[in-house]
Amino acid sequence: DTGVSQDPRHKITKRGQNVTFRCDPISEHNRLYWYRQTLGQGPEFLTYFQNEAQLEKSRLLSDRFSAERPKGSFSTLEIQRTEQGDSAMYLCASSLGTGSPQHFGDGTRLSIL
Amino acid sequence: QQQVKQSPQSLIVQKGGISIINCAYENTAFDYFPWYQQFPGKGPALLIAIRPDVSEKKEGRFTISFNKSAKQFSLHIMDSQPGDSATYFCAASIKNNFNKFYFGSGTKLNVKP
Numbered sequence: 001d002t003g004v005s006q007d008p009r010h011k012i013t014k015r016g017q018n019v020t021f022r023c024d025p026i027s028e029h030n031r032l033y034w035y036r037q038t039l040g041q042g043p044e045f046l047t048y049f050q051n052e053a054q055l056e057k058s059r060l061l062s063d064r065f066s067a068e069r070p071k072g073s074f075s076t077l078e079i080q081r082t083e084q085g086d087s088a089m090y091l092c093a094s095s096l097g098t099g100s101p102q103h104f105g106d107g108t109r110l111s112i113l
Numbered sequence: 114q115q116q117v118k119q120s121p122q123s124l125i126v127q128k129g130g131i132s133i134i135n136c137a138y139e140n141t142a143f144d145y146f147p148w149y150q151q152f153p154g155k156g157p158a159l160l161i162a163i164r165p166d167v168s169e170k171k172e173g174r175f176t177i178s179f180n181k182s183a184k185q186f187s188l189h190i191m192d193s194q195p196g197d198s199a200t201y202f203c204a205a206s207i208k209n210n211f212n213k214f215y216f217g218s219g220t221k222l223n224v225k226p
Binding site for chain 1: 147215217
């Protein structure tokens with residue numbers, strides 16, 4: 001299966017620690033998106049890359065959050081000094097371009113103790 | 114403020130029945146309306162999508178009805194099956210900006226055998 005891959009699937013950490021998630025998009029997709037999904041809610045947009053350029057960031061992405069996509073391939077999302085409110089499912093999606101559907105990975109579930 | 118409002122929150126349907134999920138939006142700039150299906154522990158998967166230049170789109174047992182003047186769209190699942198039991202999300206994307214989707218809050222569908 002060559003779908004969107006996310007790692008790890010689950011992450012449990014103590015409040016105040018830093019965490020990093022990885023997303024490997026579908027290989028020919030030049031667009032990559034990060035969303036956050038809390039229990040009982042739909043995904044909320046966090047940020048978007050076209051190739052290696054981060055073109056849009058949501059106001060939800062506080063300065064504790066940083067995302068990168070070096071070389072326009074995989075992407076990482078880092079959360080520094082985690083807080084209880086960061087507990088959520090972090091979803092990555094990729095697409096081929098404008099008008100193409102977004103394909104989601106199975107997410108990384110983050111739990112803050 | 115939620116850009117896309119979805120109802121009902123949960124739905125129970127007998128096998129063979131019709132499942133209907135509704136969404137409404139305010140932003141007339143929205144140009145693309147996908148529906149996603151999500152199973153527990155999985156990421157959302159694209160089910161069917163519509164653009165506002167058509168009033169209906171059908172793919173197999175799934176139909177989207179779109180009412181541009183009312184700014185509403187709905188998903189109809191004909192001959193609902195237990196395997197259709199999942200959470201369904203409607204979404205919308207702004208014209209010329211497929212960089213992010215605005216998702217509804219989801220409908221948990223339970224199809225009884």
